[in-house]
Amino acid sequence: MKISQNISISLLVLVVSLFITLTGNFKFFTEVIGVYPLDENLTFIISLVIWLFSFLSVLLLLVAYRYSVKPILIFLLLTSSIVGYFTNTYGTIFDDNMIVNSLETNLSESLDLLSFKLIISLVVLGILPSIWVYKLQLKQSTMPSMLWNKFKVILVLTIVFILIMLSFSKSYTSFARENKQLRLYINPTYFLYAIGKHVNNQFESINIPFVVIGQDAVIQRNDKAKKLVIVVAGETARADRFSLNDYERDTNPLLSQLNVISFEQMSSCGTDTAMSLPCMFSSLTKDSYSHKQGKNMSNSLDILSTAGVKVLWRDNNSSSKSVADRVTYQDYKSPNMNTICDVECRDEGMLVGLQAYVDEHKNQDMMIVLHMMGSHGPAYYKRYTKDFEKFKPICATNQLNECTDKQINNAYDNTILYTDYFLSKVIKLLKINQKTHKTALLYMSDHGESLGENGLYLHGMPYFIAPKEQTHVASIMWFDDQFSQEINQQELQKTLKSPVSHDGMFHTLLGLMNVNSSVYDKNKDYLSYE
Numbered sequence: 001m002k003i004s005q006n007i008s009i010s011l012l013v014l015v016v017s018l019f020i021t022l023t024g025n026f027k028f029f030t031e032v033i034g035v036y037p038l039d040e041n042l043t044f045i046i047s048l049v050i051w052l053f054s055f056l057s058v059l060l061l062l063v064a065y066r067y068s069v070k071p072i073l074i075f076l077l078l079t080s081s082i083v084g085y086f087t088n089t090y091g092t093i094f095d096d097n098m099i100v101n102s103l104e105t106n107l108s109e110s111l112d113l114l115s116f117k118l119i120i121s122l123v124v125l126g127i128l129p130s131i132w133v134y135k136l137q138l139k140q141s142t143m144p145s146m147l148w149n150k151f152k153v154i155l156v157l158t159i160v161f162i163l164i165m166l167s168f169s170k171s172y173t174s175f176a177r178e179n180k181q182l183r184l185y186i187n188p189t190y191f192l193y194a195i196g197k198h199v200n201n202q203f204e205s206i207n208i209p210f211v212v213i214g215q216d217a218v219i220q221r222n223d224k225a226k227k228l229v230i231v232v233a234g235e236t237a238r239a240d241r242f243s244l245n246d247y248e249r250d251t252n253p254l255l256s257q258l259n260v261i262s263f264e265q266m267s268s269c270g271t272d273t274a275m276s277l278p279c280m281f282s283s284l285t286k287d288s289y290s291h292k293q294g295k296n297m298s299n300s301l302d303i304l305s306t307a308g309v310k311v312l313w314r315d316n317n318s319s320s321k322s323v324a325d326r327v328t329y330q331d332y333k334s335p336n337m338n339t340i341c342d343v344e345c346r347d348e349g350m351l352v353g354l355q356a357y358v359d360e361h362k363n364q365d366m367m368i369v370l371h372m373m374g375s376h377g378p379a380y381y382k383r384y385t386k387d388f389e390k391f392k393p394i395c396a397t398n399q400l401n402e403c404t405d406k407q408i409n410n411a412y413d414n415t416i417l418y419t420d421y422f423l424s425k426v427i428k429l430l431k432i433n434q435k436t437h438k439t440a441l442l443y444m445s446d447h448g449e450s451l452g453e454n455g456l457y458l459h460g461m462p463y464f465i466a467p468k469e470q471t472h473v474a475s476i477m478w479f480d481d482q483f484s485q486e487i488n489q490q491e492l493q494k495t496l497k498s499p500v501s502h503d504g505m506f507h508t509l510l511g512l513m514n515v516n517s518s519v520y521d522k523n524k525d526y527l528s529y530e
Helices: 009-023 028-034 038-063 069-090 097-105 109-115 116-137 143-167 169-177 180-185 189-208 271-281 300-307 347-351 354-360 405-432 489-497 504-510
Strands: 226-234 309-316 330-331 366-371 436-445 475-479
Touching: 009 038, 009 069, 009 143, 028 069, 028 180, 038 069, 038 143, 069 271, 069 366, 097 189, 097 271, 109 189, 109 300, 143 347, 169 180, 180 189, 226 405, 226 504, 271 504, 300 309, 300 504, 347 366, 347 405, 347 504, 354 366, 354 405, 405 436, 405 475, 436 504
Parallel strands: 226 366, 226 436, 309 330, 309 366
Antiparallel strands: 436 475
């Protein structure tokens, strides 16, 4: 269809709205048809197309004027093409937390998501239509004339919108009340709402004073032995892929020989790093945590530092997500610090020189946090060296839709093998220091991963509809002989089989270092002490 090169603002908005509605919502309509079968609800599905088109058109007409219309439409075309690609390919939902996660992703993680099909989608559905919009000449009209024209169009669209709602009231009531999850796939209105919510939260956060808690924290223990605890913040590790938890593949050949304990029913605080990582170290629970409150409050590392524990954070991931803002932080994502790098810098590199740090602070209690790259997708094949490519054939690309489920699962399981190796190296380092410290390891993954189950890939689904693959996470602990004597082993064995969550990590970290404070709740500590 050839559109006149001299076009009114209203007509331009209608054309772009129809284009985005039809090309950007494949996943939305697929999900809708899954709930409302096409053979029984064809007219309702058609009405949804008109409903979405009308709603988006009215929304844009209210904000689009001579100097704003092109920038707004070009922005929507570009972003909708990208959002549509990730939603269609991986089932990604762009809520406000995914917006945070996207903004905090580093360059290497972003490049892992780059693919030829993404570029094609961006060019065909984003860039080319944007060029067309940019080159169009808008009809000249007076402000009253333009407003009158827009008013007539908005009025007609509103009437159509209302008539559709009334004609299919039963279906729309069901859509709004019983199938709320479907709205999360609407492109672009839902991600625009998410952006607005994120911006609002940022403005609110600026005005919230930082809340200092746990100022009464002190180390209280009967003996004078110092403690060295290494906390490994894992990345994207599913509990059901650890052979320690009865996975049929031997993904933990080294840990299985090291007398580690595994929490088999650990649930995450969120489904992505941006949410889970700060929540893990916060005193707030999954149900009460928000970035606005959590990042403006002392966390467990701050309180440990207040009590006199020497805290170090080494990071081989995107960042600490503000957790380590007030403790010693070292960036191991580049060869400047990490000496073990090939296609990317390896988690193992965080251990280089760590013994020297321990020796330097041998007269202090120490907590060292190592933030892994772990099993971060979709480029699982990059997360380990060839020595750990045990399960074959693998998916050797970041375009998961080009691989079979078997190849994807093989590559992912190899990342767990590398994690097994890395954690065994951490325990080896701890054993070296048993003569001077009581030593312990706590490994906790931030979230899980979908590997094609129910057509979903990666992670980041809103928690209320997230599958267990994204929330059931791997978690293990190891204690040396001295440390083990503090633990009520009988009670601990009960905990290992019971449902627990990230909510207890804050209190467990304080308990591990014998830190007493009014904010510590022993009932939430994973460990029962003698």
